[in-house]
Structures are given as C-alpha cells and as structure tokens.
Amino acid sequence: xxxxxxxxxxxxxAVFSPFAHAAGIEGLFTEGKAQVDAFWYTxxxxxxxxxxxxxxNAKPQRNIRASVLGLEGTYASGDAFGFxxxxxxxxVSGGTSSAGQSEILKYDFTANSHIPNYNGTxxxxxxxxxGYGLERANLRLKFGDENLGAVVRGGYLPIDVGTIxxxxxxxxxxxxxxxxxxxxTPEIMLGYGWADQYRTEWDTSYQPITNRFNQGQNPAGMSxxxxxxxxxxxxxxxxxxxxxxxxxxxxxxxxKDFRRNMQVWAGYPVRFSEDTKVLFTGYFQGARYGGTNADxxxxxxxxxxxxxxxxxxxxxxxxxxxxxxHRDLSIDMGVSKVYAPAAFYxxxxxxxxxxxxxxxxxxxxxxxxxxxxxxxxxxxxxxxFALGVNYPIGKAFGVPTLTAGAKVFYAFGVKARAxxxxxxxxxxxxxxxLDLNLQYTIPNGTFKGLTFRVRPSFIxxxxxxxxxxxxxxxxxxxxHVIYSRQF
Numbered sequence: 001x002x003x004x005x006x007x008x009x010x011x012x013x014a015v016f017s018p019f020a021h022a023a024g025i026e027g028l029f030t031e032g033k034a035q036v037d038a039f040w041y042t043x044x045x046x047x048x049x050x051x052x053x054x055x056x057n058a059k060p061q062r063n064i065r066a067s068v069l070g071l072e073g074t075y076a077s078g079d080a081f082g083f084x085x086x087x088x089x090x091x092v093s094g095g096t097s098s099a100g101q102s103e104i105l106k107y108d109f110t111a112n113s114h115i116p117n118y119n120g121t122x123x124x125x126x127x128x129x130x131g132y133g134l135e136r137a138n139l140r141l142k143f144g145d146e147n148l149g150a151v152v153r154g155g156y157l158p159i160d161v162g163t164i165x166x167x168x169x170x171x172x173x174x175x176x177x178x179x180x181x182x183x184x185t186p187e188i189m190l191g192y193g194w195a196d197q198y199r200t201e202w203d204t205s206y207q208p209i210t211n212r213f214n215q216g217q218n219p220a221g222m223s224x225x226x227x228x229x230x231x232x233x234x235x236x237x238x239x240x241x242x243x244x245x246x247x248x249x250x251x252x253x254x255x256k257d258f259r260r261n262m263q264v265w266a267g268y269p270v271r272f273s274e275d276t277k278v279l280f281t282g283y284f285q286g287a288r289y290g291g292t293n294a295d296x297x298x299x300x301x302x303x304x305x306x307x308x309x310x311x312x313x314x315x316x317x318x319x320x321x322x323x324x325x326h327r328d329l330s331i332d333m334g335v336s337k338v339y340a341p342a343a344f345y346x347x348x349x350x351x352x353x354x355x356x357x358x359x360x361x362x363x364x365x366x367x368x369x370x371x372x373x374x375x376x377x378x379x380x381x382x383x384x385f386a387l388g389v390n391y392p393i394g395k396a397f398g399v400p401t402l403t404a405g406a407k408v409f410y411a412f413g414v415k416a417r418a419x420x421x422x423x424x425x426x427x428x429x430x431x432x433x434l435d436l437n438l439q440y441t442i443p444n445g446t447f448k449g450l451t452f453r454v455r456p457s458f459i460x461x462x463x464x465x466x467x468x469x470x471x472x473x474x475x476x477x478x479x480h481v482i483y484s485r486q487f
Contacts, residue, residue, distance in 0.1 A: 025080040025081070026080075027078040027079050027080050027081075027082070028077045028078050028079070028080045028084075028085060028086070029077065029078065030078060031077075031078025031079065032075060032076060032077045032078050033075070033076050033486065033487070034073065034074065034075045034076075034486070034487040035073070035074050035484060035485070035486045035487070036071070036072070036073045036484070036485050036487075037071070037072045037073075037482070037483070037484045038069075038070070038071050038072075038482070038483045038484075039069070039070050039170060039480060039481060039482045039483070040067075040068070040069055040070075040479075040480070040481040041066070041067070041068045041069075041070065041095075041102075041104065041170060041478070041479075041480055042066070042067045042068075042478065042479040042480075043064050043065070043066050043067075043102065043476070043477070043478045043479075044064070044065050044476070044477055045062070045063055045064040045065075045100065045374075045474050045475070045476040045477075046063055046474065046475050046476075047059045047060065047062045047063055047472045047473070047474055048460075048472065048473040048474060048475060049467070049472050049473065051118050053467055054119075055467035055468055056118065056467050056472075057117045057118050057119050057121075058117050058118075058123065059118070059472055060099070060115050060116070060117055060118060061099075061100060061113060061115070061117070061123060061125070062100060062470075062472060062474070063099040063100045063115065064097075064099060064100035064101065064102060064476075065097065065098045065099040065100065066095060066096065066097040066098075066099075066100075066102035066104075066105070066127065067095050067096050068093050068094070068095030068096075068097075068102060068104055068105060068131075069093065069094055069095055070091060070092070070093040070104060070131075070170060070171065071091060071092050071093070072089070072090070072091040072135070072170075072171060072172070073089060073090065073091070074087070074088070074089035074135070074136060075087070075088045075089065076140075077140075079142055083141055083142045083143060084139070084140070084141060084142075085139075085140040085141075085142065086137075086138065086139050086140055087136045087137075087138050087140055087153070087157065088136055088137055089134075089135040089136035089137075089172070090132065090133060090134045090135050090136070091131070091132065091133055091135060091171045091172070092130075092131070092132045093105060093130065093131040093132070093171075094129060094130050094131070095129065096129065097114065097126070097127035097128075097129070098114050098115070099114055099115045100127075101125070101127060101202065102127050102202075103169065103200075103201050103202050104131060104169070104170050104171060104201055104202065105127040105128055105129065105130065105131045105202065106127070106128040106130055106131045106132075106202060106203070106204055107125070107126070107127055107128070107202040107203070108125070108126055108127075108128055109124060109125050109214055109217050109218035109219075109220075109221070110124055110218070110219065111124065111125065111126040111128070112124065112126060113125055113126050114126050114127075124218075124220060125218075127202075131201075131202065131204065132204055133171065133174075133199055133201070133203065133204055133205075134156055134174075134199075134206075135156070135158070135171070135172045135174045135199075136155075136156060136157050136158070136172075136174065137155050137156045137157075138153045138154055138155030138156055138157040139153070139154055139155060140152070140153050141153075143182075144182070144183075146183055146186065147183060147185070147186045148183060148184065148185070148186075149182055149183060150180055150181065150182025150183075151180070151181055151182065152178070152179070152180045153178065153179045153180075154177075154178040154179075155176070155178075156174055156175070156176055156199075156206065157174060157175065157177070157179065158172050158173065158174050158175070159175050159177060159179045159193040159195060160179075160193075160365065161179055161181055161191035161192060161193040161233060161234070161235045161251075162191065162192070162193060162233030162234050162235035162251035162252060162253050162263075163233045163235075163251040163252065163253035163261050163262070163263050163285070163356065163364060163365065164193050164195070164231060164232075164233040164253060164356065164362065164363070164364065164365070165363055165364045165365030165366065166363060167363030167364065167366070168366055169201050170201070171201040172201075173198070173199065173200060173201060173363045174198075174199050174206075175193075175195035175197065175198050175199075175206075175362075176195060176196060176197035176198075176206050177193065177194045177195030177196060177197075177230075178193070178194055178195075179191065179192070179193040179194075180192050180193075181235075186241065187238060187239055187240055187241055188236070188237070188238055189235075189236070189237045189238075189239075190234075190235070190236055191234065191235045191236075191237075192232070192233070192234045192235070193232060193233050194230060194231075194232040195209070195230065195231055195232070195362075196208075196209065196229060196230045196231075197209065198215070198361055198362050198363075200215075200360055203215075203217075208227050208228075209227070209228040209230070209231060209255070209357055209361045209362060210225055210226060210227055210228060210357075210358075210361055211224075211225065211226040211228065211258055211293045211294070211296055211297040211300075211357070211358060211361075212224075212225050212226075212300070212358060212361075213358050213359055213360040213361070214360065215360060215361055223300065224296040224297070224299040224300045225296065226257070226258070226292065226293035226296040226297065227293075228255050228256050228257065228258050228293055228357060228361070229256040229257075230255075230256050231253065231254065231255045231256070231356045231357065231362050232253065232254060233251055233252065233253030233254070233356070234251070234252055234253075235249070235250065235251040236248075236249070236250040236251075237249045237250075243268070243269070244269070245267070245268075245269035245279060246267060246268045246269060247265075247266065247267050248264075248265075248266045249263075249264070249265040249266070249367075250262075250263070250264055250265075251263045251365075253356050254356065255293070255356035255357050255362070256291070256293070257290075257291030257292045257293045257294065258289065258290075258291055258293035258294050258297065258356070258357065259287060259288070259289050259290070259294065259353065259356050259357070260287065260288060260290070260356075261285060261286065261287035261288075261354075261356060262285065262286050262287070263283070263284065263285040263286075263365075263367070264282075264283070264284045264285075265281070265282070265283045265284075265367045266281065266282050266283075267279055267280065267281040267282075268280050268281075275326055275327050276324070276325070276326045276327075277324075277325050278322055278323065278324050278325075279322070279323040280320075280321070280322050281320070281321045281322075281323070281367075281369070282318075282319070282320050282321075283317075283318065283319050283321075283367045283368055283369070284316065284317070284318045285316060285317045285318075285354055286314055286315070286316045287314070287315055287316070287352075287353070287354075288312055288313065288314045288315065288342065289310055289311065289312055289342055289346075290310070290312050294310050294312075295310050297310075297346065297347065297358070298310045298311070298345065298346060298347075300347045301345065301346060301347040301349075304417075304419045304420060304468070305345045305417065305420070306420050306422070308345040311341060311342035311344075311345055311346070312342070313341055313342050315338075315339060315340035315341065315342050315343060315352055315380075316338075316339050316340075317336065317337070317338050317339075317340075317352060317354065317368070317378065318336065318337050319334050319335060319336035319337075319368060319369050319370055320334060320335055320336075320369075321333065321334030321335075321369035321386075322334070328391060328392050328395065329389070329390075329391050330389065330390040330391070330405075331387075331388070331389050332369070332386075332387075332388045332407075333385075333386065333387045333388070334369030334370055334385075334386045335370075335383070335384065335385050335386075336368065336369065336370040336377065336382070336383070336384045336386075337382070337383050337384075338352055338377075338378055338379060338380055338381065338382045338384075339380070339381070340352035340378075340379075340380040340381075341380060341423055343378075343380055344380045344415055344416075344417050344423045344426075345417065345423075349416055349417040349466070349468070349469045349470070350379045350380045350381075350414075350415050350416040350417050350469070351376070351378050351379050351380075351416075352378045352379075352380065354368070354376070354378065369386055370384040370385075370386045370409060370411075372386075372407070372409050372433045372435055372457070372459070373433070373435045373455065373457040373476070374433055374435075374457050374459040374474055374476055375431065375433060375459055375471065377409055377411050377431065377433075379411070379414045379415060379416050379431070380414075380415040380416075380423070381413040381414060381415035381428065382411045382412070382413055382414050382415075382431070383411065383412055383413050384409060384410065384411040384431075385409070385410050385411075386407060386408070386409045386410075387407065387408055388405065388406065388407030388408070388435075389405060389406055389407075390403060390404070390405035390437070391403065391404060391405070394440070399440070400443070401440060401441040401442070401443045402438075402439070402440045403437075403438075403439050403440075404436075404437065404438050404439075405436070405437040405438075405439075406434070406435070406436050406437070407434075407435045408432070408433070408434050408435075409431075409432060409433040409434075409435075410430070410431075410432045411430060411431040411432070412428065412430050413428045414428060414429040414430060414431050414461075414462075414465065415428065415429075416429060416465060416466050416469045416471070417466065417468075417469070418466035418467075418468050418469075419468050421466075426466075427464050429461060429462045429464050429465040429466075430461070430462040430465075431459070431460070431461050431462070431465070432459070432460050433457065433458065433459040433460075434457065434458045435455070435456075435457045436455065436456045436457070437453065437454075437455050438453070438454045438455075439451060439452065439453040439454075440452045440453075447483070449483065449484055449485075450481070450482075450483045451480070451481070451482045451483070452480070452481055453478075453479070453480040453481075453482070454477070454478070454479055455477070455478040455479075455480070456476065456477045456478075457474075457476040457477070457478075458474070458475055458476070459473060459474050459476075460473045461473055
C-alpha cells in the first residue's frame with residue numbers, strides 16, 4: 001500500500017508540474033541507458049568439523065555445492081520534461097545445487113535438504129534449480145544538478161544511504177520504499193531512505209521485514225517472530241574539493257521497535273611520491289536493541305542463553321585501515337575491535353549485527369576493512385588484524401590484466417556463546433582466514449571486459465570455539481565468469 005501511494009504521489013507531481021508543458025517525453029527513451037550482466041558461478045564449500053561430536057550433527061547443511069548461470073539487466077531512462085524518469089531491473093538464474101544455500105537460487109525453507117545430517121536425518125531447507133527477482137521498478141524525480149539538487153526515487157529499488165545499503169553479491173538486494181539524495185553544495189550531500197519490505201538474492205518476491213532470518217517463510221521457525229513496520233536511515237557526506245579523495249560520511253538508522261545504529265566513516269589520502277599514495281580510513285558503528293521486536297528476538301534464544309533479558313547496552317565496532325598503492329602493487333591493512341555483549345546473548349550467539357535487522361531482512365553499506373569472504377569477523381570481544389596484497393602478475397610476460405591477490409585475517413579474544421554459558425565464563429577463542437584471488441580480464445576485442453576469476457578461501461577456528469555456533473572451519477573455492485555490456 002505504501003509503495004502504491006509513493007508511486008501515485010510521484011506520478012501526480014509529474015502530471016501537474018508546470019514543467020510538463022515545456023518539454024516532451026522523448027527524453028525517457030532517447031537518453032536511456034541499459035546494462036546487462038551475465039555470469040557463471042561455481043562454488044564448493046566443505047565444512048571441517050569433528051563428525052563424532054553430536055553438536056556438529058547439522059554442520060553438513062553449511063556445505064555449498066552449486067553451479068549456476070545468471071543474467072541481470074537494468075535500465076535507467078532519460079528524463080522527460082527535464083526531471084521525470086524511471087528505473088527497471090531484474091535477474092534470472094538457473095543451475096544445480098546439491099548442498100547448502102547458494103544464495104542466488106530460490107531457497108525453499110519447506111523442501112527436503114539435498115544432503116543428510118551426520119546422524120542420517122534429513123532437515124528442511126534446499127535450493128531450487130531456478131531463481132528470479134524484480135530488483136528495480138521505481139519512478140525517479142530529478143531536480144537541479146550535482147552542485148545543488150536532488151534525486152527522489154520511489155517504488156522497488158536498492159537503497160544506499162546512511163546505514164542502509166544494497167550489500168554485495170552477484171545479484172542486487174532491494175527494498176520497497178523510497179530514497180532521496182541530493183547536494184546542498186558541491187561538497188555536501190544529504191540523504192534519507194525508508195522501506196517496509198525487503199527482497200534477498202534468494203527470494204522471488206518482497207517480504208515483510210522481521211526479527212527472524214527467514215522473514216516468516218519457514219513454518220518451523222515462527223516462534224517469537226516480530227514484524228518490523230519499517231527501517232529508515234539518514235546520511236551526510238562531505239567530500240572537500242581541496243583534498244580530492246578525502247571524505248567524511250555520517251549515518252543514523254532505525255528498525256522500528258528493534259534496533260538503532262549510527263556510523264562515522266572518514267578517509268584522507270596522502271601522496272608520498274609520484275609512485276606511492278596511501279588512503280587512510282577509519283570507521284565506527286554503534287548500535288543498541290530496544291522495543292517489542294527486540295524483546296521477541298531475545299526470547300528466541302531463551303532456552304540456550306539462560307533466559308537472558310533483552311540487552312539494551314550500546315555495542316560497537318571500530319577499525320583503522322590504510323590502502324597503499326605503489327606503482328602496480330596494492331597493499332591494504334587494517335585492525336578492528338568489536339564490543340558486543342548484547343549480541344552475545346542474542347540468537348546470533350555473539351556476532352554483532354551491522355545491519356538494522358537480522359541477516360536476510362535488510363542489508364548494510366560495506367565500509368569495514370576486516371570483512372572476509374567466509375566471515376565478517378564481528379564476534380564480541382574480537383580484535384582482528386588484516387593484511388592484503390594485489391598485483392598484476394601477468395604484466396611481466398605481456399598480460400597486464402592477469403592479477404593475483406591474497407588477504408589474511410587473524411582475530412583473537414573472540415567471545416561466542418555456547419548453550420547456557422555466561423559471557424564471563426566463556427573462554428577467548430581465535431579465528432583466522434586466508435582469501436586468495438586469481439583474475440584475468442580480456443582487455444579488448446569483441447569480448448572486452450569478460451572476466452575469469454578463481455577465489456579459494458580457508459577459515460579456521462580454535463578448538464575452544466563453541467560447536468553450537470553457526471560457524472565452523474571451512475575450505476571454499478569459487479569460480480566466476482562474468483561479462484557486462486552497456487547499451
């Protein structure tokens with residue numbers, strides 16, 4: 001209902017605008033831009049756990065074995081009457097999945113899993129052989145220009161403002177809602193986003209936002225579900241022209257009766273020579289739970305947390321990072337700290353949410369340095385160090401678009417909750433990950449831009465990391481073939 005009202009309001013504004021008689025609608029189509037992205041995605045992730053431990057019974061469900069073809073298309077119209085336009089976009093996918101959740105095929109919470117647990121039982125939940133989704137269907141109003149002006153979008157769209165974001169993945173996560181972003185000076189941008197429904201990459205339709213991962217799609221997981229009326233966020237960004245590359249980004253957000261958060265992200269570039277430059281960045285996010293949906297959320301873990309009440313204390317994540325570019329060599333390094341006692345007693349068993357809602361109900365902007373392929377390194381108490389390098393190894397033999405990279409993460413002081421164990425009695429665990437990347441892009445010709453990528457990753461937890469937590473040591477390898485074309 002809200003989306004229909006939003007679209008109607010925008011359409012009415014267009015019809016009755018005094019500019020409507022000054023120009024035609026031909027700009028909608030003569031100035032439009034389209035993009036098509038196609039890919040082949042293959043992944044094999046195998047858990048590495050002790051099968052004799054009963055607590056590891058369901059760990060095979062964390063395996064992923066999938067091979068998928070996907071196609072995503074977007075169209076951004078030109079402007080009719082100089083200010084009215086629209087955006088359309090969607091995706092389709094098809095392939096095979098013999099284990100786990102690929103997150104790009106339709107996931108059915110009621111279907112039998114493709115593989116049994118260690119004890120032979122077969123749980124519910126499995127990928128289907130197809131996927132599709134409407135990513136964009138919104139009206140767009142444009143006023144002014146980049147120096148002083150705004151763009152308003154309403155309908156179905158990805159939102160990227162404040163603490164709300166489109167996340168990252170092979171397909172686009174989207175919301176039903178509205179977004180306004182604009183410049184009040186050439187250096188200062190303000191924005192606001194609001195949404196009442198969300199669609200994940202693995203769903204074919206938009207769903208209500210809830211305090212449970214499954215968005216109410218799993219009949220077996222409905223206890224203490226709370227429906228969040230809306231999420232919204234406001235943002236501010238300052239990019240001084242006097243220092244190109246420098247920025248200050250502020251955001252605040254709220255999920256109704258569930259959670260509030262805020263973030264500060266800043267960057268400052270320093271050029272040491274013609275060959276060497278460094279971008280220094282810092283990021284901080286603070287958040288706290290509160291409201292009826294938060295109370296229901298903490299009740300979901302009552303039987304395993306000693307019936308711990310809703311924890312409304314402030315939790316936070318902070319990091320400092322440096323991105324170094326020396327000729328063709330790229331180096332990035334960072335350190336982060338997490339303090340999240342509220343997350344410890346939540347259903348996440350210690351992992352801080354950087355979203356406004358539980359995973360699967362909304363997404364966030366990606367500014368953190370210590371985010372890896374297999375894990376977000378967000379457990380309570382964690383201090384994480386990260387170091388990565390990337391280099392065009394093919395340049396030495398005439399293939400400059402062949403690059404290789406590696407990044408290592410190490411975290412200590414990790415607090416993850418076992419069943420009915422207090423935070424004070426939980427030992428500190430460690431976590432480490434190695435991500436590798438080998439990529440080749442065709443530089444010219446008919447298939448210019450066609451990219452081939454191999455991405456192996458390995459994650460390990462110390463032996464005192466609780467088996468009850470939905471994480472484990474994994475060996476993972478992905479192979480991507482990606483092609484994009486603009487029209």
